[in-house]
Amino acid sequence: xxxxxxxxxxxxxxxxxxxxxxxxxxxxxxxxxxxxxxxxxxxxxxxxxxxxxxxxxxxxxxxxxxxxxxxxxxxxxxxxxxxxxxxxxxxxxxxxxxxxxxxxxxxxxxxxxxxxxxxxxxxxxxxxxxxxxxxxxxxxxxxxxxxxxxxxxxxxxxxxxxxxxxxxxxxxxxxxxxxxxxxxxxxxxxxxxxxxxxxxxxxxxxxxxxxxxxxxxxxxxxxxxx
Ligand code: G3P
Numbered sequence: 001x002x003x004x005x006x007x008x009x010x011x012x013x014x015x016x017x018x019x020x021x022x023x024x025x026x027x028x029x030x031x032x033x034x035x036x037x038x039x040x041x042x043x044x045x046x047x048x049x050x051x052x053x054x055x056x057x058x059x060x061x062x063x064x065x066x067x068x069x070x071x072x073x074x075x076x077x078x079x080x081x082x083x084x085x086x087x088x089x090x091x092x093x094x095x096x097x098x099x100x101x102x103x104x105x106x107x108x109x110x111x112x113x114x115x116x117x118x119x120x121x122x123x124x125x126x127x128x129x130x131x132x133x134x135x136x137x138x139x140x141x142x143x144x145x146x147x148x149x150x151x152x153x154x155x156x157x158x159x160x161x162x163x164x165x166x167x168x169x170x171x172x173x174x175x176x177x178x179x180x181x182x183x184x185x186x187x188x189x190x191x192x193x194x195x196x197x198x199x200x201x202x203x204x205x206x207x208x209x210x211x212x213x214x215x216x217x218x219x220x221x222x223x224x225x226x
Pocket of ligand 1 (some may be wrong): 006026028131133134166168169186
């Protein structure tokens with residue numbers, strides 16, 4: 001059960017990395033755009049924070065265009081780079097070549113159906129990324145897709161392709177993703193922060209702190225070993 005952060009904002013990552021709970025980072029062209037930095041600069045900064053699994057998305061209409069970007073990223077960032085390709089015919093051709101000929105981890109993104117996940121697994125993807133939130137936005141149950149892919153991968157004994165639940169909007173999406181078989185959930189930093197929260201925890205901490213202040217000081221002789 002791994003937690004990835006879905007962001008390219010360096011402070012978002014650095015503020016949370018010392019929890020020891022972050023296993024990776026996913027980015028995409030929109031997130032890189034919002035970061036205000038170049039992709040390479042962003043990836044290097046994330047690596048400098050100690051993250052060793054960063055999804056770096058390639059763009060283009062052809063397998064050749066995607067592969068040349070992927071190889072350049074892989075040369076520069078080594079095993080820290082997971083190459084993200086779209087679930088298109090050309091993207092899956094690129095996935096096949098990168099995974100089988102170059103041993104590169106590939107994350108096939110923009111998955112909206114079980115059929116796409118099957119093809120991505122066949123193409124040697126290390127990760128398939130179903131977009132839960134965007135399905136929900138379109139009145140289709142995103143979590144049902146996680147469950148369906150998980151069931152298919154179990155029946156077919158697909159072990160090398162992991163389900164990476166993406167496009168996460170809230171803590172409920174996170175819980176249900178893990179419940180229904182996601183190996184990894186990539187989430188916005190805000191959702192990660194909200195996973196800690198429960199009103200009863202806050203109330204309980206308040207009560208314990210109050211009572212702790214009221215515990216009488218022990219006299220020094222009470223602390224002596226018997
Ligand atoms: O990892 C993919 C994710 O970034 C897409 O999220 O919120 O743009 O649907 P969203």
